[in-house]
Amino acid sequence: MTLIHTFPPQPDESGRGYYRRLSSANALSSWKDLARCCGERLSFDALLAHPDHVSRSLGLEPDWCQKATVQDDLARTWRGLRRHGRDAVCVQCLRESVHLRMAWEHAYLVACPAHGVLLHDTCTACSTPLRFEREHIGFCECGFDLCASPSEPATPAQLWVSSLLATGDATVEGCGPEMERTATDVAAGLINMLCRQPDPAVEARRRNASAPSGVHELVAFLRPLEDLLANWPFNFQSHVSERLRLGPPVRRTLNGRLGTWYRQLRKLSDHEASHPFIRAVGLVAQAEFDGVLGLDATAEVINKEATSVLLMEAAKRIGVTYDSLLNHRSKGSLDCRPIKSGTNGLVYQVAVTEVEAIIEARRLWATDEVACTMLGVPPAVLGHLCDAGAVVREVRWKEDLRKGGPIELASLQRFTERLRSSTSPEQTSSKRIKLRELSARHVGDKKALTCALQAIATGALCAVKAEGFVGDYEYLWNDVAKHYARPLLDQGLTVQALSEATGYKHESISSWVSQGLLKSFDVLLRGQLCRVVTPTQFNEFRRQFVPLSDLARELGTKSSALAQKLGSIQIVGSQVLPGGERRGGLVRMADLARVAVQDQRADDANP
Incomplete structure (x- = not known):
């Protein structure tokens, strides 16, 4: 069979709604005629499970059929929260485009986030449900045009729920926390947890109890959110406070005091959507609960805004071991508050400000x-x-x-x-x-x-x-x-050792060093200041000076006698003794060379 009118699915159109719209556009009595043409069983699953076969049988583009299957597979993940037997539609959306939005198939969706009005699942004219089997999407089986139905504005809580389910985001001023990128199944679990046990004094119904089937039933089911989400987070915190007050007083953990309601919330702690509610519970518990916090899966979330944390969490933040903190507590260097745990046990809490002060100090x-x-x-x-x-x-x-x-x-x-x-x-x-x-x-x-x-x-x-x-x-x-001894001692000699090696008096060498004629290094030897002369420094000294005692020895006379015969040759570096005597005189090699040249010229002039 080849269809007369073919078209692709809308981006937000449900898989089943696409085939229903195809059937209506081609004047077929229902979607079942499409299934018959494909030679399959008369069910939506038969159409949606084999997109390639359906595209060949009906002359549709493969991508169109595949898109419808993908949309339906996504809706199937909602499991027990998918509408069956009837449609729920936004009449203002139908006025813009007559096709079934996939989000409308979710059983918890009661309002249109785009137009802020409640959905319709019954005909305004005849009050009958909008059954799947009707021929035209935009009309009731009685012939009434659904686009002519009046719209009823939705409440902020209904819009918060519907936005969260339809887009994953929820931003309603003054109602509930802001949510982003929330998975549909997580949002549904959170909504179910908040609505199943609205009265703290009444035990929750079984999770497998019948889910609301119609929009009016669902509005009644979601009614507790009108108060819980209003004036966020104060109304919700008051609700938590009441649950703590009515819970078993002998229980010393949140699991025991808040019961099933909190345990269901705790199961969602891995998802960020539950964190605003868990943090609100933690803030109330910090002020009003005398038991232990931070021992379950919600510890990481609660501790983010807690004013005090358990010693184990404090050790994790500071970067030390738990035993180390216990040791400091026993010494009195860490201020802790003891809390009863169980019958006779004790755990300790530390103020977050104290932990942060310790962390800041340790960074120094x-x-x-x-x-x-x-x-x-x-x-x-x-x-x-x-x-x-x-x-x-x-x-x-x-x-x-x-x-x-x-x-x-x-x-x-x-x-x-x-x-x-x-x-x-x-x-x-x-x-x-x-x-x-x-x-x-x-x-x-x-x-x-x-x-x-x-x-x-x-x-x-x-x-x-x-x-x-x-x-x-x-x-x-x-x-x-200059500050080292061993390397220089390996290279040179101390003044005392140089005196012993050359025969020059210690006082004379010290005088030459003090006057800067003989260079040396000042080093510490066994804690005492010591002068060391390297071979390089001593060779440089001998290239410039010759001791007067060496010249006198070569001439077979005394230094004092030789000093009187040197004439114009200057004697430097002498050490003046207390009695006026001079010792350790030096003669510049340049002066000796100058005098030798002058004597040679005189000999040449008088042969």
């Missing part, structure tokens, strides 16, 4: 791992920085709940800022060393390393390259080595 401290990452140094160098006082470390931090680690973050920031502000970039090829490389293998003792790091921390020792992490800052090795 860091673990060693975090501190090393922030500075870019290995743990050993961090330990040396702490020993030097550059970074504050609390050894017994675990005894204080308000410390999240041993390292004070403020000290890390101060140390970093000082290093950044004390940089002195130098274009030099001298040997450098990075801060993260300063470890025990470079030092003679820990006191020397502490001294070097203190100089860095105070800015007395400036970085010549400050890029990346603090650990990557580079310092001149010669500046850092």
Whole structure:
């Protein structure tokens, strides 16, 4: 059979309504004639279960039939909440387009969210139900045009329910919470839970009790929402308060005190649609319930706005173990409120403000791992920085709940800022060393390393390259080595050792160093200041000066006698003794060379 009039389904049209509209447009007595033409059983399921076969039999586009099947499959997920035997229509929607909207098939839908009016499921003229079997969608079997029916405005609660079921969103001013992207089955479960036991003193009916079949019955079923959703959330909270008051006083959990009503709500806690109602229950329970909160599936929702939480939840938020909090409670460092649990048991609650204060205080401290990452140094160098006082470390931090680690973050920031502000970039090829490389293998003792790091921390020792992490800052090795003993001792000699090696008096060498003629490094050796002269420094000294004692020894005379014969050659570096005597004089190599050249010229002039 080929239909005369074919057309696609409307975007919001129900699957069954599409085939009924096709039947009416082609002057068939009912949708059953379409089923007969397809050679299938006389049922909607026969038409909708085989869209490809129906499209070939009736000459329809496959996509049209597939769309109708998808719409019907979605409605089938409503299970026992799908209308059977009669239609419910919005007369104002029919005036715009005569087709059956899929949302109208839901048994809980009583109003049109678009026009704010109640649906009709009976004829205004003859008061008979609008049966599925009627020939035309827009007319009753008596011939009355449904578009001529008067409209009755819907209440805010009815619009809230209908919007939630039809679109998944519900925003009605002054009525119920705002809802978004709510699944139809979740919305239906929430509505059923709120309406099945409106009176706290009356036990709820069985869940398999007969569902409302007509719009008027459904309006009566939804009537409790008129009060519960009005003036949200105060009316609903008053309802919860009454349930707490009438519940068994010996029960110390919400499950026991609120009974089946709350247990049905708790089953929906995985869905966000139930959270406004669960939070309202939690706020009332916080103020009026003397039992335990936060021990069931709704704990996560209730605790979001709770003023106090169980010790277990507090431990989770703070980031410590439950046993640790119990230990702090027993020491008196954590203020808790005991609550009876069961017959003889006790649980403890902590104020949320106290938990937040602890969390905020713990953020001011860091673990060693975090501190090393922030500075870019290995743990050993961090330990040396702490020993030097550059970074504050609390050894017994675990005894204080308000410390999240041993390292004070403020000290890390101060140390970093000082290093950044004390940089002195130098274009030099001298040997450098990075801060993260300063470890025990470079030092003679820990006191020397502490001294070097203190100089860095105070800015007395400036970085010549400050890029990346603090650990990557580079310092001149010669500046850092002044605080170290072992590396320099391996390279050079102390003043005493140099005196023994060269035969120069200790006082003379010290005088040369003090006058800047002989360069040296000041290092700490076993906690005492010590001067070390490297071979490079001593060779540089000998290239510029020769001790007067060495010249006198070569000439077989004394230093004092030789000093009187040098004439214009200047003697420098002498140490003046208390008696006026001079010791440790030096002669510049340049002066000796100048005099030698002059003598050679004189000899050449007088052969």
